[in-house]
Amino acid sequence: MNWDLLIQLLVNGLIVGMLYGVVAMCFTLIYKSTQVVNFAQGEFLVLGAWICWYFIVKWQLPFVAAFAFALVFTTLFGILVQVVLLRPLVGEPIISVIMVTIGLAIFMQAVMNWAFGNNAARFPNVFSTEKINIAGLNVETAYLMSFVLSLVIMVVFFYFFRYSRYGLAMRATAYSQQVAQSLGISVKQVFAMAWAISALVSCVAGVVLGLVNAVSNSLAIIGIKVFPAVIVGGLDSIVGAVVGGVIIGLLENFAEFIDGQYLHVGNMYTVAPFYVLIIILMIRPYGLFGTENIERM
Amino acid sequence: MSYVPYPRPCGDFRTSYAADMTMFRTRGAMIMACAGVALLLALPLFASDYVLSQLILIGIYGIAALGLNVLVGFTGQISLGHSAFFGFGAFASAWLGTKHGVPPLISIPIAGVMTTALGMVFGIPAARLKGLYLAIATLAAQFILEDFFARADWFTGGSSGAPAEQASLFGIPLHTDRTYFYVVLFWFVLSYVGVANLMRTRDGRALIAVRDHYLSAEVMGINLTRYRILSFGISSFFAGIGGALYAHYLGFVSAEAFTILLSIQFLAMVIIGGLGSVASSVLGTAFVLLLPQVMQAGASTLADFLPAMQQGVAYIKEMSIGAAIMLFLIFEPEGLIHRWRLIRASLKLYPFSY
Numbered sequence: 170m171n172w173d174l175l176i177q178l179l180v181n182g183l184i185v186g187m188l189y190g191v192v193a194m195c196f197t198l199i200y201k202s203t204q205v206v207n208f209a210q211g212e213f214l215v216l217g218a219w220i221c222w223y224f225i226v227k228w229q230l231p232f233v234a235a236f237a238f239a240l241v242f243t244t245l246f247g248i249l250v251q252v253v254l255l256r257p258l259v260g261e262p263i264i265s266v267i268m269v270t271i272g273l274a275i276f277m278q279a280v281m282n283w284a285f286g287n288n289a290a291r292f293p294n295v296f297s298t299e300k301i302n303i304a305g306l307n308v309e310t311a312y313l314m315s316f317v318l319s320l321v322i323m324v325v326f327f328y329f330f331r332y333s334r335y336g337l338a339m340r341a342t343a344y345s346q347q348v349a350q351s352l353g354i355s356v357k358q359v360f361a362m363a364w365a366i367s368a369l370v371s372c373v374a375g376v377v378l379g380l381v382n383a384v385s386n387s388l389a390i391i392g393i394k395v396f397p398a399v400i401v402g403g404l405d406s407i408v409g410a411v412v413g414g415v416i417i418g419l420l421e422n423f424a425e426f427i428d429g430q431y432l433h434v435g436n437m438y439t440v441a442p443f444y445v446l447i448i449i450l451m452i453r454p455y456g457l458f459g460t461e462n463i464e465r466m
Numbered sequence: 467m468s469y470v471p472y473p474r475p476c477g478d479f480r481t482s483y484a485a486d487m488t489m490f491r492t493r494g495a496m497i498m499a500c501a502g503v504a505l506l507l508a509l510p511l512f513a514s515d516y517v518l519s520q521l522i523l524i525g526i527y528g529i530a531a532l533g534l535n536v537l538v539g540f541t542g543q544i545s546l547g548h549s550a551f552f553g554f555g556a557f558a559s560a561w562l563g564t565k566h567g568v569p570p571l572i573s574i575p576i577a578g579v580m581t582t583a584l585g586m587v588f589g590i591p592a593a594r595l596k597g598l599y600l601a602i603a604t605l606a607a608q609f610i611l612e613d614f615f616a617r618a619d620w621f622t623g624g625s626s627g628a629p630a631e632q633a634s635l636f637g638i639p640l641h642t643d644r645t646y647f648y649v650v651l652f653w654f655v656l657s658y659v660g661v662a663n664l665m666r667t668r669d670g671r672a673l674i675a676v677r678d679h680y681l682s683a684e685v686m687g688i689n690l691t692r693y694r695i696l697s698f699g700i701s702s703f704f705a706g707i708g709g710a711l712y713a714h715y716l717g718f719v720s721a722e723a724f725t726i727l728l729s730i731q732f733l734a735m736v737i738i739g740g741l742g743s744v745a746s747s748v749l750g751t752a753f754v755l756l757l758p759q760v761m762q763a764g765a766s767t768l769a770d771f772l773p774a775m776q777q778g779v780a781y782i783k784e785m786s787i788g789a790a791i792m793l794f795l796i797f798e799p800e801g802l803i804h805r806w807r808l809i810r811a812s813l814k815l816y817p818f819s820y
Contacts (some may be wrong), residue, residue, distance in 0.1 A: 206598050257796045263597045264544050268737055269795045271730050276684050276788030283781035393609075393726075440613040443606040450591055450603050450819070 178422040184312045186418020187319035191374045192391055193398040193410035194326060197365040201229060201343045201405045202363040205266050206257055208276035210371060210393020216277065217243045217372025218379035218388065219285045222292060239372055247368025248361045255360075274392070279388055315377045322370060332409070339363060343405075364465035384443025397442035400449055412457060414415055417442050468631045487666050494542030507650055510644045518643040520755070525650040526711045528751040531735040533704025538733070539741035540670070541697035542677030543592055544601040547608035549731040552701045553583040553615060553724030555709025557622045560630035560719050570633040570714045571640075571649070577710040583700020586695050593691040606793060608670045608726055615721035630713040641717070644752050649709055657704055662744045663701070673685065673697055677742075732785060740801025749802045757790055758783040 192210060201205050209212075224235030245430050254273060258266055332335040342349040342359045350356050378388055394417065402413025424441035455461050480486045490496035510518060526709055534548045553772020559577035562568040568576065591603040615622045620629055631643035640646050662668040675683035676693050684690050713719045731754055765779045798805060 207600070254792060254796070261795075261799065263601075264538060264737075264741075265795050265799060266599070267544065267601055267734060269734070270787045270793055272791030272795070273790070274729075275730065276785055276792065279781045279784035279788060283778055300622045354588070393605070396605060400599075400602060436613055436617065440610060443609045447591065447603060447610075449597060450606075452598060454595060456598050 174430075175423075175426050178426050179419060181312075182419040182422030184316050184418070186410060186415035187316055187411075188378060188414070189391065189394060189398050189418050190411035190414025191319050191322050191370060193395045193414045194323070194403065194407055195370050195374075196395050196399055196409055197402075197405065197410040199363050199367045200399075201407070202339050203251075203255070203360045203410055203454055206263070206270065207367070208267060208270040209250075209277060209392065210395055211389030212274050212277040212281070213247070213368050213404060214375035214378070215384070215386055215389045216246065216375070216389060217376035218366075218384045219281060221372075221376045222290055222384045223285070226290070236376060239271075239376065240369055243368045244365045247366075248363040250368075251361050251364035255364075274389075278386060278389065280459040285384075286384075288385065289387075291383045292380050300466060312381060315381055318373070318377055322373065326370075326407065336360060336381040340392065345437040350431060385448075394442065397446040399456075400446055400454075401420070401456055403456030405460055406458035408457070409458030417445075420445060467512070489662055489666065491500045503651075504660060507648075508607025510647050513714055515643055516604070516737040518647055519616045522650050522715060524748065524752050524755055525756060526655045526715065527732075527735065528709050528748040529654060529710075529711070530705045530708030531732055531739070531751045532657055532661055532747040533701040533708070534732050535739070535741065535744070535747045536664075536673070536704070537697050537701035538632060538736055539746075540665065540677060541673045541694065541732075543664045543694065544696075545604045545701065546726070546733070547588065547604040547611065548599055548701070549707055549728035550608045550611035551581050551585055551705035552709040552712070552728065552732070553719075553721070554584055554611065555706030556707065556713035556719045556724070557615065557628060557709075558628070559710035560628045560713045563631040564629060567632075570631050570710075574653070574707060574710040578706040581709070584634050584706070586699040587714055588666075589695045589698025589702075592694040592698060605726070608729055612721065612725065615724065621720060622719070625633060625721070630717055630719055632717055635647075641714075646715055649714075650682045653707055653711060657707065658744060660746070666743070669693075669696070671716075674727070674742075703793065708736060731787065734791050738790060738801055740803035742805045746801055746803035749806070753802060754787065754790070757786050761786040 192214060195213075196210050199205055220242050221235050221239035224230045224238050225232060226229035227236060228235070230238070250273065254269055258269055280333055291374070313372050328336075329339055338349070338354045339359050339362065341352065341354060342356055346356050351360070375384075375388070378391070382388070397415075398408055398417045400413070402409025402411070421438050425438040428437035449456065490499065506521075509521070513521075530548065530552050534545065537543050537545055537548075555577045558580045559570065559573045562571055562573035562576055588604070588607045592600055613764055616625055617622070632639060633646065638645075639651055665674070670764045672683065672693050673696075676690060676697075677685065680690055683693075708716055733748040735754045736747060737750070738748035738753050739748070762779055762783050765782045769779065794801065
């Protein structure tokens with residue numbers, strides 16, 4: 170048993186899992202407040218990373234300015250998508266809503282392929298990328314930074330939903346749209362805000378991922394990996410999304426360890442979460458923290 | 467859903483159940499359908515190879531899309547894993563041919579039956595899940611099967627792919643476009659007539675009842691679990707047949723062809739054509755398959771004037787599918803078949819609008 174490798178992999182899993190958690194939070198936020206399943210979450214993330222990269226490399230802007238531009242752009246884009254694509258589909262069956270976000274995902278993939286190319290692009294060195302040693306483990310500073318940033322985002326989310334006026338309005342809308350509307354909350358605004366926040370946070374996650382690895386369109390796969398995470402955590406629970414993300418991150422790396430050491434079947438890293446997904450759906454579809462919604466089927 | 471105008475000719479009052487259940491509404495419709503098939507039978511004599519190859523592909527994908535329409539349009543389930551079943555049918559038929567020496571014309575239906583069994587296994591979650599959860603479960607099935615294709619060397623040839631035998635009948639080779647067209651046409655007509663008939667039987671109406679109101683359906687004595695899994699089975703059967711035809715048409719199967727993107731294309735075919743109608747599946751298939759080619763032709767012409775467009779042609783093809791899905795869902799959620807019915811109605815009623 171190779172303990173060092175296992176622990177190293179689990180630490181990686183924890184860090185990547187936190188990022189999954191952040192993306193899963195964005196996904197859950199949209200699902201909870203607008204009942205829309207966003208299959209284009211991964212593309213939102215890549216879009217943010219590309220725009221930040223574009224401003225830095227092509228316009229020679231400092232990192233902070235480029236980052237700010239990317240945030241503004243993706244936020245506006247999120248609102249645009251909600252108003253133009255999703256608003257006409259309110260009340261339509263779920264298959265239409267799923268398909269429209271899938272259509273958006275394909276469209277965005279093609280546009281980004283065209284605009285930014287198929288290859289991975291590195292960010293210029295914004296932060297130092299040397300490895301530091303924590304308790305005998307090698308951790309890259311970029312990874313550490315992404316871990317801290319994920320934590321910060323989560324704390325901000327917590328306070329936003331707990332104390333801010335808009336956060337409370339969003340929770341009220343998620344609870345019951347009719348009651349929220351009759352209490353004077355503009356449900357339209359809340360829907361637009363949910364998409365804006367989700368796009369904004371996705372952009373942060375995308376830039377962090379771009380800094381850690383490199384920007385490429387294949388990063389959008391995270392948008393698919395989010396599904397196991399949100400199902401494990403419970404589809405309508407923000408806490409569940411974070412926990413689910415971490416669990417999936419750990420699980421991936423653990424599966425890789427088992428695979429590499431004992432099984433040698435290959436590719437367990439990508440497929441293991443989906444096996445878990447099916448099992449969870451069969452025995453506990455509402456996940457760890459989701460609302461139990463029992464219906465006669 | 468809005469009311470679909472369905473003007474009937476004068477004197478057609480449908481006074482008996484038998485009249486209400488006929489496959490063709492009027493004698494004219496039946497003659498038109500038979501004439502259409504006769505025209506297709508004669509087509510290989512004079513059509514060009516390009517037209518034939520496009521029609522073969524429309525036929526193959528159309529059979530699979532019909533299966534998905536049974537599942538999504540008639541039973542109200544969602545599947546994001548249809549291309550995995552399509553791929554399984556392709557690999558199964560190729561495997562039967564190369565490893566067991568089964569001739570292609572026999573292995574195609576066997577592959578269909580094998581895919582049915584697989585589809586019913588993956589349909590089991592549908593007994594407990596619906597809506598979004600079912601969509602995610604089928605998404606997981608897609609990834610698990612994709613991984614299986616890439617790994618199971620004994621069955622699929624792994625990453626290098628598997629050869630599929632060319633079809634022949636009594637020593638007459640059927641592998642050219644001109645002859646294979648008849649194989650596809652045979653299965654195409656069989657599938658479409660089969661599903662149109664299925665929807666007139668008790669089982670077919672049970673599926674529609676499950677879609678419209680599952681609780682009432684159960685009160686009426688319909689076993690929901692059974693019909694949901696049956697629906698997955700029927701849908702996978704047609705996916706398997708389509709996949710097997712595809713394998714023997716290309717002569718080679720590789721796992722890269724059956725990704726989530728193809729599943730999305732199948733869904734696009736069903737939605738653009740129109741959910742819950744038999745004829746719409748082929749309309750949607752033709753639209754989805756031909757749209758990129760039309761876009762490519764258009765973009766290439768444009769590229770003559772704007773050289774910058776040159777490298778964008780491939781991306782415009784990709785974009786057009788995504789854009790078509792979004793635009794149809796927003797502006798014509800009931801699909802092409804609805805548009806066609808409106809046109810037909812207005813022609814019939816001309817010059818009056820109602």
